[in-house]
Structures are given as C-alpha cells and as structure tokens.
Amino acid sequence: MMAGRQVFVELPQPFGPGKVKLAFVEGLQILIVNVDGTLRAIANSCPHAGASLYGGKLIGTKIRCPSHGLLIDLETGCLSPGGAAGAQTYAIEEAQGGAMIALEPAGD
Numbered sequence: 001m002m003a004g005r006q007v008f009v010e011l012p013q014p015f016g017p018g019k020v021k022l023a024f025v026e027g028l029q030i031l032i033v034n035v036d037g038t039l040r041a042i043a044n045s046c047p048h049a050g051a052s053l054y055g056g057k058l059i060g061t062k063i064r065c066p067s068h069g070l071l072i073d074l075e076t077g078c079l080s081p082g083g084a085a086g087a088q089t090y091a092i093e094e095a096q097g098g099a100m101i102a103l104e105p106a107g108d
C-alpha cells in the first residue's frame, strides 16, 4: 500500500516486460518501465548531467543513458557503478489500465 499523494497514469495495454512509457505528470517527466514484470518509475533526468533517459537501452534492472552511456538502476535511481547521486524514484503500483504513482514520499 502506497502512501503520499498519488496520481493515475494511463499505460498502453498490455504493458509487459521491457515496455517503457514517458509520462508527463503535473509538470514532472517520469519514465515508467516494466522490469521483468515489476513496474518502476524514475525521474526522466540522468543523475550525471540531466539527459532524458527515454530511448535508453534496458539492461537487466538498469537503463543505459543515451547521452554518455552510464547505467542507472531503475529501482534505486543510482548511477552504476558508483551508486551515488541517484535520480528520484517513485513508488508505483499497477492499476486498471495503467498505474498509480506516489508523487510524494510517505509522511509528507
């Protein structure tokens, strides 16, 4: 169960493993990815220099930034290797026809 403010995002159906959608939500760009059956949501801004991650190649649980090729972990948002300076990630759950994304951390 997610806490915080949630928004519904429509996803193409079916949205199976390997599918990616760039969603525009309340002024935010959020990349939604189905990673082996688990939805992940991450800010569409590479922690290295802010490039869009949309169109990046999926490699396991990571996405390769199209700009300089660094890998970003889709669960933690962290650059890999290194681990520091991660991108914002969001809690996400499947919902009918799409997904619910928690825009704010629990307790805010």
Ligand code: FES
Binding pocket: 046, 047, 048, 049, 050, 051, 065, 066, 067, 068, 069, 070
């Ligand atoms: S902006 Fe993503 S690797 Fe440089």
